[in-house]
Amino acid sequence: MAAQHLPSSTDVSATGPKKHPVDEKLPALKMATSGLQHVAAMYAGVVAPPLIVGAAVGLTATELTFLTGACLFTAGLATFLQTLGIWKIGARLPFVNGVTFAGVAPMIAVVNSTDDKRDALPVIFGAVIVAGLLGFLAAPFFSKAVRFFPPVVTGTVITLIGISLMPVAFGWAQGPDPAAHDYGSTTNLGLAGATLLIVLLLRRFTRGFVKQIAVLLGLVAGTLVAIPFGVTDFAPVADAAVVGFPTPFHFGAPQFQLAAIVSLCVVMVVSMTESTADMLALGEIVGRPADEKTIAAGLRADTLGSAVSPLFNGFMCSAFAQNIGLVAMTRIRSRYVVATGGGFLVLMGLCPMAASLIAVVPRPVLGGAGVVLFGSVAASGIQTLVKAGLEKDNNVLIVAVSLAVGIIPITAPEFYHAFPETAKIILDSGISTGCVAAVALNLVFNHLGGSRDSRECDEVTAPMEPGPGVGPGSAPAPGAGSAPGSAPGAGPEPVAAR
Secondary structure, three states: OOOOOOOOOOOEEOOEEOOOHHHOOOOHHHHHHHHHHHHHHHHHHHHHHHHHHHHHHOOOHHHHHHHHHHHHHHHHHHHHHHHOOEOOEOOOOOOOEEEOHHHHHHHHHHHHHOOOHHHHHHHHHHHHHHHHHHHHHHHHHHHHHHHHOOHHHHHHHHHHHHHHHHHHHHHHHHOOOOOOOOOOOHHHHHHHHHHHHHHHHHHHHOOHHHHHOHHHHHHHHHHHHHHHHOOOOOHHHHHOOOOOOOOOOOOOOOOOOHHHHHHHHHHHHHHHHHHHHHHHHHHHHHOOOOOHHHHHHHHHHHHHHHHHHHHHOOOOEEEOHHHHHHHHHHOOOOHHHHHHHHHHHHHHHHOHHHHHHHHOOOHHHHHHHHHHHHHHHHHHHHHHHHOOOOOEHHHHHHHHHHHHHHOHHHHOOOOOOOOOHHHHHHHOOHHHHHHHHHHHHHHHHHOOOOOHHHHHOOEOOOOOOOOOOOOOOOOOOOOOOOOOOOOOOOOOOOHHHO
16 A cells, blocks of 8 residues: 655644744744844944944934934834835845945045035935835846855855954954043953853853843843943933934935935945845745845845835945844744844834933943854854855855955955045945855856866865765765755755754
């Protein structure tokens, strides 16, 4: 008798088809604490651009608080679009959106080129609106680039994302102000190290939910440890208002200047490139690979969020790579957790006092936690590279050169100093340049010229770990390397993607 097929546990459950972890709704307490952990991981990145640009414009302390709250509010709205989605908008992945740091330099350039600096913000808002709308229209065409992102490319880009974020963590660890006398002091570095140690101990010796929120607990513990050293400042809480709303066009109606629009459109292209790489990375981590349709929807959320953001006095929005590291480390893949984090962002935008609670966390404490978060992203990239077929010379060259190009802005920040400012917007983004290099080299080495068989027979000539059937007295099995139709060198699924 032929055996009957029985649905596996991954197909159905007692209550019906089993949901993918991305679509699961967790218990309320777990949802709230995990969402708050996402907010803590990205808070500094969201508030930095408005603080820098606001200071350049010459805003008062009250206006600066308003601008920061507006950016938190719009980051929450953009996160809702990305995680929950409407129509064909939103990747519906655990994706946090917020103000992109890529726009800071061109926005400062707009400020410096404006006679009356008070007019700079309306000019910036107008440019962001146009760039967002153009990006929204271009999203379905931009998403077709996904076919050029095999594991050798995605693994390289994911690794670069983690590496590019590490200097942010190191900067946080030294302190909030490079001009301060205690910047990089043993106290600041000690607090960062203590926070890192606490997170590691929690991850090693705890289980279940406590283990998953180790970063949040580490931030709380690190803040408490910092109190005796006088690093923790509770003044923002005392001075903050309880209720506030980002009044539309608070700084004036948007103005449209061609130079500013072109500059911010370049930033939008950079932002869309990084968001595509981030979606591919997150798709691998959560076990739901991002296809062309998902990327198009995600880019629509990015660009629409950017276009709407200036209405509430916010800046251009983009994906936050640091939260990808948090997903990889905690393995909490529910998009509703991140949507809850978006709710906290909206709340903080409406309640400045709530926003100030996160601001209490000292920057060195954030730096200690950031080492774990950003390092997890790089580790996920390495796991993806395991599947990339690195037994081939071509793929080794692609990874080697792309990583080298991508880390230039990190290791040699002045490398492109002689280039025009517009070009430097792209060149100073290691993620963008490394991504372009990986895609181009993959096309040249793995697609253009010669037959597929001749390209795939180029084994690595340097000494490496021998594969099956390789060794003294043995001959390689015919066709060894990859099964027909499979990716060369495909290995087990990365741990972080399970």
